[in-house]
Amino acid sequence: xxxxxxxxxxxxxxxxxxxxxxxxxxxxxxxxxxxxxxxxxxxxxxxxxxxxxxxxxxxxxxxxxxxxxxxxxxxxxxxxxxxxxxxxxxxxxxxxxxxxxxxxxxxxxxxxxxxxxxxxxxxxxxxxxxxxxxxxxxxxxxxxxxxxxxxxxxxxxxxxxxxxxxxxxxxxxxxxxxxxxxxxxxxxxxxxxxxxxxxxxxxxxxxxxxxxxxxxxxxxxxxxxxxxxxxxxxxxxxxxxxxxxxxxxxxxxxxxxxxxxxxxxxxxxxxxxxxxxxxxxxxxxxxxxxxxxxxxxxxxxxxxxxxxxxxxxxxxxxxxxxxxxxxxxxxxxxxxxxxxxxxxxxxxxxxxxxxxxxxxxxxxxxxxxxxxxxxxxxxxxxxxxxxxxxxxxxxxxxxxxxxxxxxxxxxxxxxxxxxxxxxxxxxxxxxxxxxxxxxxxxxxxxxxxxxxxxxxxxxxxxxxxxxxxxxxxxxxxxxxxxxxxxxxxxxx
Amino acid sequence: xxxxxxxxxxxxxxxxxxxxxxxxxxxxxxxxxxxxxxxxxxxxxxxxxxxxxxxxxxxxxxxxxxxxxxxxxxxxxxxxxxxxxxxxxxxxxxxxxxxxxxxxxxxxxxxxxxxxxxxxxxxxxxxxxxxxxxxxxxxxxxxxxxxxxxxxxxxxxxxxxxxxxxxxxxxxxxxxxxxxxxxxxxxxxxxxxxxxxxxxxxxxxxxxxxxxxxxxxxxxxxxxxxxxxxxxxxxxxxxxxxxxxxxxxxxxxxxxxxxxxxxxxxxxxxxxxxxxxxxxxxxxxxxxxxxxxxxxxxxxxxxxxxxxxxxxxxxxxxxxxxxxxxxxxxxxxxxxxxxxxxxxxxxxxxxxxxxxxxxxxxxxxxxxxxxxxxxxxxxxxxxxxxxxxxxxxxxxxxxxxxxxxxxxxxxxxxxxxxxxxxxxxxxxxxxxxxxxxxxxxxxxxxxxxxxxxxxxxxxxxxxxxxxxxxxxxxxxxxxxxxxxxxxxxxxx
Numbered sequence: 001x002x003x004x005x006x007x008x009x010x011x012x013x014x015x016x017x018x019x020x021x022x023x024x025x026x027x028x029x030x031x032x033x034x035x036x037x038x039x040x041x042x043x044x045x046x047x048x049x050x051x052x053x054x055x056x057x058x059x060x061x062x063x064x065x066x067x068x069x070x071x072x073x074x075x076x077x078x079x080x081x082x083x084x085x086x087x088x089x090x091x092x093x094x095x096x097x098x099x100x101x102x103x104x105x106x107x108x109x110x111x112x113x114x115x116x117x118x119x120x121x122x123x124x125x126x127x128x129x130x131x132x133x134x135x136x137x138x139x140x141x142x143x144x145x146x147x148x149x150x151x152x153x154x155x156x157x158x159x160x161x162x163x164x165x166x167x168x169x170x171x172x173x174x175x176x177x178x179x180x181x182x183x184x185x186x187x188x189x190x191x192x193x194x195x196x197x198x199x200x201x202x203x204x205x206x207x208x209x210x211x212x213x214x215x216x217x218x219x220x221x222x223x224x225x226x227x228x229x230x231x232x233x234x235x236x237x238x239x240x241x242x243x244x245x246x247x248x249x250x251x252x253x254x255x256x257x258x259x260x261x262x263x264x265x266x267x268x269x270x271x272x273x274x275x276x277x278x279x280x281x282x283x284x285x286x287x288x289x290x291x292x293x294x295x296x297x298x299x300x301x302x303x304x305x306x307x308x309x310x311x312x313x314x315x316x317x318x319x320x321x322x323x324x325x326x327x328x329x330x331x332x333x334x335x336x337x338x339x340x341x342x343x344x345x346x347x348x349x350x351x352x353x354x355x356x357x358x359x360x361x362x363x364x365x366x367x368x369x370x371x372x373x374x375x376x377x378x379x380x381x382x383x384x385x386x387x388x389x390x391x392x393x394x395x396x397x398x399x400x401x402x403x404x405x406x407x408x409x410x411x412x413x414x415x416x417x418x419x420x421x422x423x424x425x426x427x428x429x430x431x432x433x434x435x436x437x438x439x440x441x442x443x444x445x446x447x448x449x450x451x452x453x454x455x456x457x458x459x460x461x462x463x464x465x466x467x468x469x470x471x472x473x474x475x476x477x478x479x480x481x482x483x484x485x486x487x488x489x490x491x492x
Numbered sequence: 493x494x495x496x497x498x499x500x501x502x503x504x505x506x507x508x509x510x511x512x513x514x515x516x517x518x519x520x521x522x523x524x525x526x527x528x529x530x531x532x533x534x535x536x537x538x539x540x541x542x543x544x545x546x547x548x549x550x551x552x553x554x555x556x557x558x559x560x561x562x563x564x565x566x567x568x569x570x571x572x573x574x575x576x577x578x579x580x581x582x583x584x585x586x587x588x589x590x591x592x593x594x595x596x597x598x599x600x601x602x603x604x605x606x607x608x609x610x611x612x613x614x615x616x617x618x619x620x621x622x623x624x625x626x627x628x629x630x631x632x633x634x635x636x637x638x639x640x641x642x643x644x645x646x647x648x649x650x651x652x653x654x655x656x657x658x659x660x661x662x663x664x665x666x667x668x669x670x671x672x673x674x675x676x677x678x679x680x681x682x683x684x685x686x687x688x689x690x691x692x693x694x695x696x697x698x699x700x701x702x703x704x705x706x707x708x709x710x711x712x713x714x715x716x717x718x719x720x721x722x723x724x725x726x727x728x729x730x731x732x733x734x735x736x737x738x739x740x741x742x743x744x745x746x747x748x749x750x751x752x753x754x755x756x757x758x759x760x761x762x763x764x765x766x767x768x769x770x771x772x773x774x775x776x777x778x779x780x781x782x783x784x785x786x787x788x789x790x791x792x793x794x795x796x797x798x799x800x801x802x803x804x805x806x807x808x809x810x811x812x813x814x815x816x817x818x819x820x821x822x823x824x825x826x827x828x829x830x831x832x833x834x835x836x837x838x839x840x841x842x843x844x845x846x847x848x849x850x851x852x853x854x855x856x857x858x859x860x861x862x863x864x865x866x867x868x869x870x871x872x873x874x875x876x877x878x879x880x881x882x883x884x885x886x887x888x889x890x891x892x893x894x895x896x897x898x899x900x901x902x903x904x905x906x907x908x909x910x911x912x913x914x915x916x917x918x919x920x921x922x923x924x925x926x927x928x929x930x931x932x933x934x935x936x937x938x939x940x941x942x943x944x945x946x947x948x949x950x951x952x953x954x955x956x957x958x959x960x961x962x963x964x965x966x967x968x969x970x971x972x973x974x975x976x977x978x979x980x981x982x983x984x
Contacts, residue, residue, distance in 0.1 A: 132759065132870060133901065177708050188705075190712065191683025204956050212866040213680075213900045214937040216669050216719055217945075217952040218979055219961050220682065223715035227708055244762060267624065270736060274811025275767040319766025323815040374704040378624060408705045409625065445706035453709075460709040464696050468968075469711045475967050476960075487710055 022091055023066040027116065031073060034083055038122065041072040050117045053109050054102055054167075055362070058451065060110030068110075072117045078197060078205060078236045084118060085234065085481075086203030094481050097230035099172025100143065102164035104370065105450025107229045108172065111485040120171050123236060126150055128211075135194060135211045137239040140171025156242035159186035163355060171235045177227035179446030184407035185278040185317075186243055189226070195239030196222040200232075201477035211239045224472070229448050230483040232476045246317035249278065250328050251347045255308035255337035259381035262310045265335075266377070266406060269314050272331035276318035280407030281354045284384070285309050287401040290416070291353065294360040299353055304337050312406070313354055357403050361414060369415035369428055373436060374445035380404075380411045387431045391415060394423040410445040433459055449487045457489050514583055515558040519608065523565060526575055530614065533564040542609045545601050546594055546659075547854070550943065552602030560602075564609045570689060570697055570728045576610060577726065577973075578695030586973050589722035591664020592635065594656035596862065597942025599721045600664065603977040612663050615728060618642055620703075627686060627703045629731040632663025648734035651678035655847060663727045669719035671938030676899035677770040677809075678735055681718070687731030688714040692724075693969035703731045716964070721940050722975040724968045738809035741770065742820050743839045747800035747829035751873035754802045757827075758869065758898060761806050764823035768810035772899030773846045776876070777801050779893040782908070783845065786852040791845055796829050804898070805846055849895050853906060861907035861920055865928060866937035872896075872903045879923045883907060886915040902937040925951055941979045949981050 022030075031040055041047060050072045052059040062068045075081045088095050094115040098108045101119075110117065120141035128137040134156050136147060144165040148158045160173065162180035172178075177190050186192065195209040208222055225233050256262050266280055285307055291299055304311075314331070318324040332338060341347040361368045375383065380402060388400040398417040404410050413432065417424045436443060436459055443456045457466060470488055473480075514522075523532055533539060542564045544551040554560045567573045580587050586607040590600045593611075602609065612633035620629040626648050628639060636657040640650045652665065654672035664670075669682050678684065687701040700714055717725050748754050758772055777799055783791055796803075806823070810816040824830060833839040853860045867875065872894060880892040890909040896902050905924065909916045928935060928951055935945055935952045949958060962980055965972075 130868065132755070133868060177712075179706055179708075183706065187679055187683055190715075191679055200956075200960075206956050206960065207954050208957060210932050210934070211868070212932075212934050212937070214671055214675065214866045214897075214902045215934040215952065216671075216936045216938055216940045217934055218941060218949060218957070219720055219724070219964060220669075220715055220718070221957055221960055223682075223712055227710075227712055232711070244766065246766070263624070271811070274736065274738075276811075319763070319768075320815070320819060323812070323818070326815070327812060374706045376622065376625060376703070405706075410706045440702050440704075442702070442704050442707040442709055444708045445704070446708055448708045449710060457710060460707065462699050464692075464698050465700060465710070465713055468692075468698065468713055471967055472711060472964075475963055 022093060024069045024071070025066055027069055027093065028071050030087065031071070031084070034087065035073070035075065035080055039073060039075050039080060041074050041119075042070065044070070047072050050098065050101065050119060051110055053106055055104070058106030058109050060115060061113040063113040068113050069116045072119055074119050074122045076122045078123075078199065081118070081199045081234055081236055082203045082205050085199050085201060088116065088481050089202045089479060092479050092481060094484050096483055097175065097234045099140070099169035099175065100164065100167040102168045103172070103176060103450060104372070104447045105444070105452040107176065107448055107450030107483070107486050111451050115484070118234065120169060120236070127237065129154060130211055131156075133211070133213070134242045134244060135239055136242050137195065137209065137211060137237070138170060139237050140169060140174070140235045142170050144168050144170055144173060151242045152245060155245055157245045159192040159241055159243055160189050163358065170238060170240070174226050174235050174238055175228065175230050176448040177446075179405070179408070179410065181279050181281065181405065184280055184405065190223060192241040193222055193226060193238060194241060196225060196235060197237035198225045198233040198235045201479065201482050206233065209237055209239055213241070227448070229450065229487050231473060231487050232482065234482070244319070246278070247319055248321035248324065249315055249317035249347060250321075250324055251313065251315045251341040251350050252328060252332055253303055253339050253350050254312045254314070254335055255304040255306070256310045256312060257308060259310060262312055262406065263378055265312055269331055273314070273316050273327050276316045276324050276327060277314070277407070278317035279313065279315035281313045281404070282406040283311050283354065283357060283403035284401060286399055287357050287403045288353070290364070290399075290401060291357055291360045294364045295356060298356050303339055303350065303353060306337070308337060313350060354403070358412070361416065364416065366416055366418045367420045369425060371413045371432060372410070372445050372447040373413060373432070374410050374442035375436065375439050377406050377409045379439060380406065383411070383432070383435050384413055386435060387413060387415070387428055390427040390431045391424055394427045395421055398424045400428070408445075436460070451486055454485070454487060454489045457487075514585060516560060516562045517558055519561060519585065520563050522579065523563070523576070526579065527565070527572055528568065531565060531567050531572060533566050533611075534562065536562070539564050542590065542593065542611060543602055545598055547596070550598030550601050552607060553605040555605040560605050561608045564611055566611050566614045568614045570615075570691065573610070573691045573726055573728055574695045574697050577691050577693060580608065580973050581694045581971060584971050584973060586976050588975055589667065589726045591632070591661035591667065592656065592659040594660045595664070595668060595942060596864075596939045597936070597944040599668065599940055599942030599975065599978050603943050607976070610726065612661060612728070619729065621646060622703055623648075625703065625705070626734045626736060627731055628734050629687065629701065629703060629729070630662060631729050632661060632666070632727045634662050636660050636662055636665060643734045644737060647737055649737045651684040651733055651735055652681050655850065662730060662732070666718050666727050666730055667720065667722050668940040669938075671897070671900070671902065673771050673773065673897065676772055676897065682715060684733040685714055685718055685730060686733060688717060688727060689729035690717045690725040690727045693971065693974050698725065701729055701731055705733070719940070721942065721979050723965060723979050724974065726974070736811070738770070739811055740813035740816060741807055741809035741839060742813075742816055743805065743807045743833040743842050744820060744824055745795055745831050745842050746804045746806070746827055747796040747798070748802045748804060749800060751802060754804055754898065755870055757804055761823055765806070765808050765819050768808045768816050768819060769806070769899070770809040771805065771807035773805045773896070774898040775803050775846065775849060775895035776893060778891055779849050779895045780845070782856070782891075782893060783849055783852045786856045787848055790848055795831055795842060795845060798829070800829060805842060846895070850904070853908065856908065858908055858910045859912045861917060863905045863924055864902070864937050864939040865905060865924070866902050866934035867928065867931050869898050869901045871931060872898065875903070875924070875927050876905055878927060879905060879907070879920055882919045882923045883916055886919045887913055890916045892920070900937075928952070943978055946977070946979060946981045949979075
């Protein structure tokens with residue numbers, strides 16, 4: 001998406017601090033002397049895969065004079081991460097920390113072209129599990145789904161779940177404060193982190209790996225690293241709360257005729273289900289129609305007869321299936337159009353609609369414009385309608401759809417056109433950013449900033465906040481070697 | 493407690509950066525010109541009250557040459573706080589931000605003697621309430637109990653509750669990341685903060701007052717201020733999640749014969765009550781006996797016949813009283829010694845035992861040694877027994893008791909002797925700190941550091957963490973005017 005922009009940017013930043021002076025061959029030789037062979041991945045196609053995001057939208061330029069590293073570092077321990085960063089700090093070698101590389105904003109791949117990719121995949125051990133308190137301690141490279149299986153076998157679950165769980169790593173989840181469908185129940189990942197280990201830009205190891213639920217002994221440095229997208233340090237380990245696994249989950253899908261009905265139904269769900277409400281997801285008619293059209297092999301028929309303007313999926317999960325069901329039935333009383341899943345396979349089938357919306361958009365071809373915004377839930381439809389109207393005024397083929405975590409005020413607004421269309425992009429972004437500015441919304445509810453949104457940071461942050469972020473970046477990484485060009489907008 | 497030490501410390505720090513050069517009269521004149529009359533409190537006895545903590549254990553020395561301010565600042569707006577700090581920053585005037593002054597570690601009163609007290613009491617307005625999402629936005633000086641009443645009238649509650657709720661201010665709660673009895677259910681205050689407004693040392697206003705549940709747009713600066721005890725900025729406003737108020741609460745008190753039984757009962761409570769478990773508090777026999785002995789007018793008889801080694805109070809609160817009670821009864825099945833509160837007055841009466849333990853210690857006279865530590869719950873009794881044995885070896889009259897938030901791994905270990913006894917103090921602290929060091933415990937689970945524990949920070953933090961905290965302090969407050977001598981140990 002921005003490979004052209006990146007080229008420009010690499011050129012533009014060059015005078016400011018210069019690209020690395022060491023060539024790939026020189027770096028490779030030094031790292032080979034410093035690290036075990038397993039820590040150096042040199043296979044060209046594998047290396048290429050690590051230097052590009054999974055959607056193939058972000059990729060740093062290949063620089064001349066052997067200045068783009070032809071290898072990826074895969075350290076096996078915190079000590080190795082520390083050695084690598086000490087070296088990079090000394091020689092001013094830029095580094096891109098990388099987890100499962102499943103992000104959507106280009107945060108985990110090179111931007112300038114001279115960055116060394118530091119992938120945490122080999123640091124994938126569970127270190128400890130406290131099965132009285134429900135706390136998992138692990139290395140940063142553990143894959144989320146593996147941690148989920150580990151916790152699940154012991155009667156617990158991870159406090160987060162997201163589409164990429166089979167590939168994403170917990171270190172990347174932490175670095176981006178990943179959201180997902182469990183947030184409405186268990187809160188943000190940030191608030192479930194008890195301990196953290198990270199390596200700072202100069203190689204200093206910050207060991208904050210405790211497992212205490214309460215600890216008021218000074219500034220909470222962990223929180224500075226969580227959500228910093230690899231720009232302040234490399235997360236190497238964490239201790240995370242694992243809540244007890246609910247004994248059962250029940251899912252209902254409702255078709256609703258207006259957005260006001262969506263809101264009042266959500267309120268009713270909150271009040272009837274209370275503490276067992278575990279998910280509240282919604283999508284609109286254009287979303288479902290797009291899915292039926294694009295992936296008929298996955299979702300072959302409408303879950304509820306007729307084409308309704310809105311759908312709301314409500315999940316209840318608690319410690320007593322009978323109580324949960326009683327609460328759910330009380331909630332469902334009075335609705336005309338809905339289905340209640342009767343077993344786990346029906347639960348999975350209802351969830352697959354929501355889960356496949358982004359997948360279908362990806363499979364559809366053409367061009368998708370994805371936005372991940374946070375505003376009060378009551379404003380979702382107003383925003384989408386404004387965008388829809390404006391987009392319709394510039395294109396006949398384009399359409400706009402919305403779906404998302406309505407329980408958390410997080411809507412994914414998506415535009416689509418048969419091919420890239422600058423008018424559609426402009427129409428969409430003009431409306432969107434004006435609306436977010438007016439209502440103090442967030443330009444990134446859960447996806448983070450990366451390179452994609454760095455230039456829009458001012459919409460969700462005041463100049464004072466941005467200035468303080470810059471000072472902190474400068475304090476922790478004075479040579480700007482950690483994920484340069486990500487999160488903070490580059491200054492002229 | 494440390495007024496002598498403070499005198500020494502004031503002298504010791506003098507050469508390092510010097511006491512303020514402006515006299516109280518000069519400061520008062522300048523502030524009077526800058527602020528409305530209501531913002532200057534000059535009544536001597538009121539001023540004295542603000543310069544001393546409520547337990548009268550901490551108080552900065554009165555300096556000669558009119559260098560101890562004879563007034564307290566009580567700004568009415570964020571702009572006034574900003575003007576005050578701009579002035580203090582320029583003239584290097586040290587400032588102690590103060591909320592309800594209910595802390596236990598001397599964080600909210602002067603230490604050196606030349607500090608101006610900046611009390612937030614007049615900034616006590618609720619700014620907004622989102623009754624769809626359940627979010628309260630307010631100024632920092634709002635009293636916690638007032639916010640609770642406000643939220644309660646709208647069907648919500650504050651995510652925290654503590655003994656001092658009638659006096660403590662939400663700004664102080666945030667600055668100390670206050671804990672309390674609701675943490676086991678709703679998580680830390682830190683994780684319930686959605687928005688924050690703060691004024692930095694140089695007067696810069698950081699406006700981060702949004703009410704979004706999800707917002708991944710850069711570093712979470714809010715978290716740096718929360719828990720920093722007024723050393724990095726003055727919190728002036730906040731937006732906080734208010735969870736829906738449970739429809740009912742049920743409380744049971746169990747008498748248990750061993751600590752192992754306490755632990756297994758806690759596990760059973762977690763599994764039977766699941767998401768409706770809303771409190772798990774425990775105390776030991778010496779605690780109850782001390783209470784019966786000290787405050788017979790409040791708790792006149794044993795709640796359960798006989799003297800049992802341990803007591804566990806379990807509360808269930810959910811959205812369906814019948815379901816909650818069914819879960820509680822399933823939990824209680826099989827216990828021999830216990831009582832179940834049958835109405836709100838019995839609920840209050842069982843709670844009053846727990847709530848009055850610290851009050852009774854205060855009323856008892858003699859000398860109390862209070863500790864607020866975090867360790868895995870399974871280690872509580874081992875720690876207390878070690879301390880008890882050691883204290884018994886140096887004093888016949890002293891005793892040791894434990895109570896606390898066992899659901900969160902937070903135990904309050906308290907020693908008592910008829911008069912101050914250095915041997916008792918040494919015995920207690922030797923055992924305690926050795927144990928915490930060995931088990932990576934926290935020296936302050938919820939009370940914070942203040943001046944009382946600044947010298948013990950190394951027990952719960954590595955040297956790297958402390959160094960980074962110092963750098964951050966220096967970045968945000970280079971002239972060290974904000975709450976000097978608190979949180980971070982002063983360097984030689």
